[in-house]
Amino acid sequence: xxxxxxxxxxxxxxxxxxxxxxxxxxxxxxxxxxxxxxxxxxxxxxxxxxxxxxxxxxxxxxxxxxxxxxxxxxxxxxxxxxxxxxxxxxxxxxxxxxxxxxxxxxxxxxxxxxxxxxxxxxxxxxxxxxxxxxxxxxxxxxxxxxxxxxxxxxxxxxxxxxxxxxxxxxx
Numbered sequence: 001x002x003x004x005x006x007x008x009x010x011x012x013x014x015x016x017x018x019x020x021x022x023x024x025x026x027x028x029x030x031x032x033x034x035x036x037x038x039x040x041x042x043x044x045x046x047x048x049x050x051x052x053x054x055x056x057x058x059x060x061x062x063x064x065x066x067x068x069x070x071x072x073x074x075x076x077x078x079x080x081x082x083x084x085x086x087x088x089x090x091x092x093x094x095x096x097x098x099x100x101x102x103x104x105x106x107x108x109x110x111x112x113x114x115x116x117x118x119x120x121x122x123x124x125x126x127x128x129x130x131x132x133x134x135x136x137x138x139x140x141x142x143x144x145x146x147x148x149x150x151x152x153x154x155x156x157x158x159x160x161x162x163x164x165x166x167x168x169x170x171x
Contacts, residue, residue: 079124086130087121089147093137094119108132 029036037047094104094115101119105112110129117123118133130141138150 082118082121082123082125084121085146086125086141087119089139089141090115090133090137091119092147093133093139097137104133104136107136 037049040047094101099107101115102112105115108115108129110132114123114129118129123129127142134141134150140146140148140150
């Protein structure tokens, strides 16, 4: 009796046992992007094409695209490069040691092209590279007195007040 009731209610509610595909993708537009653009142009519309920027970059801080802003800007944007007195100091320090550019590059663990860019003045100054060059050549390349010999590490300065020298390390 229960089975008859179950069959009766199942057919009465209109339950369909035919298989249904739930996650079926929607039909795709078969026209290509170029065809769509041509259709818009023929109808009198305007088309603006922009290249995708940063596609596939799964990063928190993604750079935003300023291509249009840079194209409209009339200023000439230029990076700061190595000043002339720094590049001459590097060349003089290198020749004083009798090194080639490749020898200096090997001493600072950089490529020879990096040293070449610094000596030609085309490089964008990097404080880490300049620090390595200072240590290898033994001359100052940053701050005041560029080209003067570096003081050896641990050398004490005479012009420091005695009170500051005596309290160093005491707390």
